[in-house]
Amino acid sequence: MAQEAGVKKLVLTHVGPHLSEHGPMEKGIGDIEEIYDGEILFSEELMRIYV
Known part of the structure; x- marks a missing residue:
């Protein structure tokens, strides 16, 4: 789904x-x-991701 959406x-x-x-x-x-x-990340406790 992410690949098709261009994420x-x-x-x-x-x-x-x-x-x-x-x-x-x-x-x-x-x-x-x-x-x-695309880039793959595992989230971590208290991680912030700016969009």
């Missing part, structure tokens, strides 16, 4: 404990990169 930055939120470890996180990013060309 430049994708921010992943509400990441559960199963993705907080490095192995699953890299796999998740790799899976998304196969279908999305």
